[in-house]
Amino acid sequence: MNQNSVLLDPTAETSPAARALLARPASMIGKTVGLLDISKPRGDVFLDRIDERLQAMGVSVKRYTKPTFTRVAPTALKQQIAAEVDLVVEGLAD
């Protein structure tokens, strides 16, 4: 147990203690979706199918690949994805 693991809230406590997930977009129209292949076998099969279905919906898609699934994405790749797309889908397992 980390000794700093309990902190006292410095705020007026008007928002929930647990941070909420970002709201889901109301619509995909006009959005750009990034598909991130983490370089695990057959991840591309899953993402290719997602790509097809998104394109059929008229959503623009950009593809990215992590060098290896064993490490977190390089900073430059994370910054590039954050700058270029509104949403990201990644396939986590083979």
Added chain:
Amino acid sequence: MTALPDNVLIVVAKRDCPTCELVEPLLQTLADSGPVQIYSQDDPGFAAGVPGATHDASLEVSFHLNIEFVPTLIRRANGQEVERTYGWHREDWQRISGVPGLGEELPAMRPGCGSKTLEPGIAEDLELRFGSTRLSARQITTGDAEDPMEACFERGWSDGLPVVPPTPERVLRMLRGTDRRPDEELGLIPPDLSPCTLEKVAINAVMAGCKPEYMPVVLASLDAALTEEFGLHGILCTTMFAGPMIIVNGPVARAIGMNSGANALGQGNRANATIGRALQLIVRNVGGGRPGEIDRATLGTPGKYTFCFAEAEDSDWLPLAQERGIREGASAVTLFAGEGVQGIVDQKSRDPESLARSFALSLRAVDHYKMGMAGDAVLVVSPEHSRVFIEAGWPKARLLQELETLLQFPGAEMVAGAGGIAEGVPASFADKTVPKFRPGGLLIVRAGGTAGLFSAVIAGWAASGPVGSIPVTKEVMV
């Protein structure tokens, strides 16, 4: 709370203390003569085999008995403490225990050691677990793998620089900096008008990096900032530059090691840096005043991280706080809606008239050369510059008076359109004289290093005065 043993002799000791080891062989004798409770603060084997020997592993009993030294010998009867002694004093031990001849072979007196309950870090932990201080802020549990510093950033609690994670122990230590109660309500913090307890101030002071001894200054600053005249709401939400600036006067500045000398307006002094920052973190976290949201500053100013310094008080110039009604010898803070620092370089003026004209010329630039009675200003006069006035027999009030005279301009120069510049005061001032500052809108303080013929203008919010913000001085209650 665990009930304290009653109608009994109590001994509190620790193995780590040579005096406790000295008395250890006597404890069996005490046990033979009546009921005894022996609490060891460290070694569970202390006084092993003696009836009533207990390991006070959590230190709860030691805490409730307010043990400051070991060994401590206490007699309790009928729910009350009858008598206690610290260390080894043979006569006291014999009298309290009622065992004549106890420890005759030992020296008459040996001082004890400090109780484990008072060791740094332990005292706060015990107070939180067993004490009467009640912290009521919501507890946020961070993930096991989460760095607490990063957790503070991610929750939006930071001004952009790292904050000290506000653990309950740190907050408790911060609260020791004041006698006031943690649940005391200090007012409503704009823009959300959220109630602010003293505990919330302590939490934000921890995050800002304050020492507990800074608390009285932080509390006085908040008190001043929350007055109607200071107008904190407007300051924090304006598109203009200002933020709350704190000028500290009086003995508290020296007591807590504030900088009024070299680089007084710059970095490097913990008290200067963290007191101003604590106020801004309270605005951000309790009040919800965040840049880009309610804080609509177009450019802002670095002083919005923190802006706090002390006056370099001099017996020949009345300190700012005393000019503003605080009695001599008291400490005070003056809150000012400050923008940035504009230097005045004048290395040639050797008489007060020349230097006053030099200052007036630079002061004219506040907000805009063609604006009058808009923003207040603080003129920070360095020791080398102040010497020019002091040696000529000019008190601060004389300099202020001369500046007010010099800072009167023909309306024709100031009106909108004059000089080919659309900005300016309304055309109705064309045939009038326009003062640069509203009455009371120019403050003078002395600060800075002893070398350098440089002073500074700190411009105020262009909405100074009753329409926006008036400087406010409050006494620091130490």
